Amino acid sequence: METPDNATETSEPTGIAAQDWATASAEPQYRAAVVDLLGALAYGELAAFERLAEDAKLAPTLADKAELAKMASAEFHHFERLTDRLTAVDVEPTGAMEPFAKALDDFHRQTAPSDWLEGLVKAYVGDSIASDFYREVAVRLDSDTRSLVLAVLDDTGHGNFAVEKVRAAIEADPRVGGRLALWARRLMGEALSQAQRVVADRDALSTMLVGGVADGFDLAEVGRMFSRITEAHTKRMAALGLAA
Amino acid sequence: METPDNATETSEPTGIAAQDWATASAEPQYRAAVVDLLGALAYGELAAFERLAEDAKLAPTLADKAELAKMASAEFHHFERLTDRLTAVDVEPTGAMEPFAKALDDFHRQTAPSDWLEGLVKAYVGDSIASDFYREVAVRLDSDTRSLVLAVLDDTGHGNFAVEKVRAAIEADPRVGGRLALWARRLMGEALSQAQRVVADRDALSTMLVGGVADGFDLAEVGRMFSRITEAHTKRMAALGLAA
Numbered sequence: 001m002e003t004p005d006n007a008t009e010t011s012e013p014t015g016i017a018a019q020d021w022a023t024a025s026a027e028p029q030y031r032a033a034v035v036d037l038l039g040a041l042a043y044g045e046l047a048a049f050e051r052l053a054e055d056a057k058l059a060p061t062l063a064d065k066a067e068l069a070k071m072a073s074a075e076f077h078h079f080e081r082l083t084d085r086l087t088a089v090d091v092e093p094t095g096a097m098e099p100f101a102k103a104l105d106d107f108h109r110q111t112a113p114s115d116w117l118e119g120l121v122k123a124y125v126g127d128s129i130a131s132d133f134y135r136e137v138a139v140r141l142d143s144d145t146r147s148l149v150l151a152v153l154d155d156t157g158h159g160n161f162a163v164e165k166v167r168a169a170i171e172a173d174p175r176v177g178g179r180l181a182l183w184a185r186r187l188m189g190e191a192l193s194q195a196q197r198v199v200a201d202r203d204a205l206s207t208m209l210v211g212g213v214a215d216g217f218d219l220a221e222v223g224r225m226f227s228r229i230t231e232a233h234t235k236r237m238a239a240l241g242l243a244a
Numbered sequence: 245m246e247t248p249d250n251a252t253e254t255s256e257p258t259g260i261a262a263q264d265w266a267t268a269s270a271e272p273q274y275r276a277a278v279v280d281l282l283g284a285l286a287y288g289e290l291a292a293f294e295r296l297a298e299d300a301k302l303a304p305t306l307a308d309k310a311e312l313a314k315m316a317s318a319e320f321h322h323f324e325r326l327t328d329r330l331t332a333v334d335v336e337p338t339g340a341m342e343p344f345a346k347a348l349d350d351f352h353r354q355t356a357p358s359d360w361l362e363g364l365v366k367a368y369v370g371d372s373i374a375s376d377f378y379r380e381v382a383v384r385l386d387s388d389t390r391s392l393v394l395a396v397l398d399d400t401g402h403g404n405f406a407v408e409k410v411r412a413a414i415e416a417d418p419r420v421g422g423r424l425a426l427w428a429r430r431l432m433g434e435a436l437s438q439a440q441r442v443v444a445d446r447d448a449l450s451t452m453l454v455g456g457v458a459d460g461f462d463l464a465e466v467g468r469m470f471s472r473i474t475e476a477h478t479k480r481m482a483a484l485g486l487a488a
Contacts, residue, residue, distance in 0.1 A: 043306075049313050053297030062287075062338045062345065066327070069293050069320050076317040083310070094306045101306065 016142055024142035025089070033208035034145050035086070037137065039096030040198070040205070041149065042082035044130060046097070047104045049075040051126075055119035064116075067161060071123075078152035085148055099202065103194045111190050113183075117169055121180050121242075124162035125187045128236055132229045133195070140208060163240060170241050181242040188233055192226060260386050268386035269333070277452035278389050279330070281381065283340030284442070284449070285393065286326035288374060290341070291348045293319040295370075299363035308360075311405055315367075322396035329392055343446065347438045355434050357427075361413050365424050365486075368406035369431045372480055376473045377439070384452060407484060414485045425486040432477055436470060 016024045025031045052072035059065035083093035113119035131153045138146045170177040199206045199222055206222065260268045269275045296316035303309035327337035357363035375397045382390045414421040443450045443466055450466065 046306075046310060046313060049317075050297060050300060053294060053300075053316065056294060056297075062290075062341060066290060066323070066337075069290060069323070072297065073293075073317045073320040076313050079310070079313070093310075097306055 013139075013143075017140060017146070019142050021089075021142050021144035024145075029204050030142075030208070032204040034141070035089075035091050035096050036099070036202050036205040037141075037149075037208075038082050038086050038091075038145075039093070039098075040100040041134065041152065042079055042086065042093060043097040043100045043104055045075045045079035045082060045152065047108055048072075048123075048126070049079060051108055051119075052123060055113065055116070055123065058113070058116040058119055060116055064165075071161070081148065081152055100198060103198050107190055107194045111187055117166060117176065117180060118183050120162040120165050121184055122187055124159060124166070124240075125184055125233065125237075126191070127159065129188070129191055129229055129233055132232050133225075136225055136228070137208070166240060177241055181237065184233075184237050184242055188230065192230070195226070196222075257383075257387075261384060261390070263386045265333075265386050265388035268389075273448050274386075274452070276448040278385070279333075279335050279340050280343070280446050280449040281385075281393070281452075282326050282330055282335075282389075283337070283342075284344040285378065285396065286323055286330065286337060287341040287344045287348055289319045289323035289326060289396065291352055292316075292367075292370070293323060295352055295363075296367060299357065299360070299367065302357070302360040302363055304360055308409075315405070325392065325396055344442060347442050351434055351438045355431055361410060361420065361424060362427050364406040364409055365428055366431055368403060368410070368484075369428055369477065369480075370435070371403065373432070373435055373473055373477055376476050377469075380469055380472070381452070410484060421485055425481065428477075428481050428486055432474065436474070439470070440466075 016030060021034075025034070049072045052068050052075060056065045056068035056072065059068055086093045086096050111122060113122050134149050134153055138149050141149060166180065170180070260274060265278075269278070293316045296312050296319060300309045300312035300316065303312055330337040330340050355366060357366050378393050378397055382393045385393060410424065414424070
């Protein structure tokens, strides 16, 4: 089976990426990988909902609180779309999510923001790396799953809101930048360590990630994907005024 | 001006209840009362969103967590409808909500649930008494505001979910009933004391509540309304297996 061997090459889809779900899901290992992916993404959205709702409590103004509540609600609707899809393909959503609950809960527990700005940086960093990760994966997916994954990565608008507020805070007090840069580094470290744990645990998912269900598991390729994601993170932090 | 002198009589609308917003809002005191009402209701929905999202963390299962997140998201959409209406009548929503933030925040702070069941009872009790209160008020409102208020009181579905779970818990361990009955009594006490504070503070709103903008402020009528709400609460608690 042919699949692109590097997610950044996005020419003509080949292999599974050229198929729809009905065709691609006939292969049990591919089906299992997609169920894993949708389960992980769904739990991620539910956890993001909780985290944003929690951060809303730290909001300095009522308008900021309403803005975070709106984002939380958008994440919840993504969660619903993902669990609806799981149900539509005869998978019980809870069962699909459970393997990923611990890693995501651990991540959130170990990175509980201590104030409003840390919460915003976390929302921004977390969203961006999740979005990079799912875009890397999307190119390897069948067309139906790919549209769904790309759709739920869209339109929550956290990015702009967080960037604007964080920039303004650093401008007002440059020392804030140093503290938030350390925080962003810690977030990235925790995210990578949880992600590597998940990859090591879930065979079907990992095999898909590294370039094709039939090609076996290549830890080096996963490493390269993580490097690409880390690089993109570093650039984003620099643009935000934070040395990553 | 004629308005029904008791909210339980809901025959033909008269007075403001027979008018639409365009006509009714020409009177500044009525307009101010409705802005207060929508502001209080909007902040209540935002606070309910936060409370349910917080309770979602206590959920014993992933399915329960998803159910609470769904309710929270529904509350957020009510919040949006109310703030959209405020904006549509040229009122800045934050300004309209702020006078009610302290009372609602105090209520939630003083009644933070210590476990999942307390959270459910609080969601149920809080929703029911808020709903009773707004239904009492709705009969005195112009037709446009009345439809909006009744629409946002609908369809969150907390009630059934909470009742089912609480009943099952009491069946499994009857001692739970005693503890939750005390809890429900405390919630009602706090709710009434915050509500009375708000009523005392907000003249236009209170005047409308007691039967007509032109008729002056009648504390006795407010007292009767609170009695009706308390009675309905007592009946609901008994039906739930909790002596109120």
